[in-house]
Amino acid sequence: MSEMQDLYQEIILDHNRKPRNFTIPAHANHTAVGHNPLCGDQITVLVELDGGLIKTIGFQGAGCAISKASASLMTEAVKGRTIDEAKVIFEGFHDMVTGVAGAEPEALGKLAAFAGVCEYPARVKCASLAWHTLQAAITEGPTQVSTE
């Protein structure tokens, strides 16, 4: 079962069952929709930006455990952070799930639970969907992203 636990860590299963910030923030002023055509997952990320600060964040949508838990843990990780801080976290997260040498999961706190994803290339898109969607929401440009 250890392989299973490497990927489906308790914290991931918990956030899948009880996603945090699974809400529509009342004062959201930035939003984007992310889509993973491979598995039909769709997620909407809604952000209230105050200057460069992510004041509140919520998400909606349906998907697999990895994508749902990733969205949930992402909202916790970036809430109250600046856009630039969020980008740094995303970079670290992305390196970790794609198995880039020198990635430092320890620096990512709870997000380190996704370290096992790099062993499953087919699931990297699930783990990063929410992050790509967040990025689309808080930067200029298209507000629809697709992982394909």
Next chain:
Amino acid sequence: MTETAQPTETAADLRADMLRLREEFPALHQRVRGRPLVYLDNAATTHKPRVVLEAMTRFYAEDNSNIHRGVHALSVRATEAYEQARSTVARFLHAPSASEIVFLRGTTEAINLIAHGLAHCRLRPGDEVLITHMEHHSNIVPWQMACQHSGATLKVVPITDSGELEPGAVERMITDRTRVVSVVHVSNSLGTVNPVREICALAHEVGAVAIVDGAQAVAHMAVDVQEIGCDAYAFSGHKLMGPTGVGALWARQELLAELPPYQGGGDMIEVVTFEKTTYAKAPAKFEAGTPNISGAVGLGAAVSFIEQVGLSRIHAYEAWLLERATEQMQAIPGIRLIGTAPGKAAILAFTLDTAHPHDIGTILDMEGVAIRTGHHCTQPVMVRMGVPATARASLSLYNTQEEIDILCRAVNKVKEVFH
């Protein structure tokens, strides 16, 4: 047909023989993530028996040459091998003539060829093209493109909750404006076997062209295009234990004569001048350029292999396996089978109340079980069934009862993780 079925063969004999045949498939005998591979993704593609691999290796090692072009010995042998494969495919489909078999990349290219051709030579504004709600994207998108080009309208036969065509709907939806009826023989996401013979007869009552997508049928049931009464039938080699990148289209001679060429180039011409080119007759007319010669040779070997095993035996064995699988899966609480048509093919699509299909697929993979998850290139079916995706186990003659047991144990593991 060189069918070896003996009237006296018992079910146990049949099972023993299929177990023996399993030995002919090298790729099946490997470990995945430390466990023996249980390959249940046959609707996506099948593994290849040794005879296919050997036929292709032999072709490259001994006969390799371009076809229809050389006077030298190798070119003659290569041409013979290629044309022999065409005859084998014609026999397999019970086609009246080998010259009605066109080698293409696969089902997708075959449907595109016909849709593109009909858009140019037949379809006019106000005409109708009829497909069904359970088509693979490759039997939807080419017709959307054909309709867009010609001004024809696409109509879709609805399906029931069990995944069958709605009773009476084809009859109701065929009108005197219907020019094309294109249906899937066996649905890849539901397993439903459609009454193609009846549908083709209805199409012909109004003079429409009747096309059948046979991608999921040919490896699992005997196909006789004359008995079905269709005007065209398409399939892919790789779902029939042959190589990827090759497939065949059968179409009536008159239809092939009417359709314009799909691509221009070498081999599809009679005379070329800068003023005017005359085209070769079918099938050459549709085989521009150097074709997938080794692929056709491999496909011919695969067809012969299937014929030797015998499709009635394959069908009987797979039906037995499907019954066991269905029974065992249905006994697992929380499982919902998607596609429950009577007499369906050995395709078992399902969802689980507590886990997303993608997570099911990953956990099964950890157990060495290969299934497919997702929309299976049939997004409208997912919407109709109210699911984002399904997990799909699709069986082949080399699968075993033991593998079904492993599948069910693995599904129970999913339930332990996601409860």
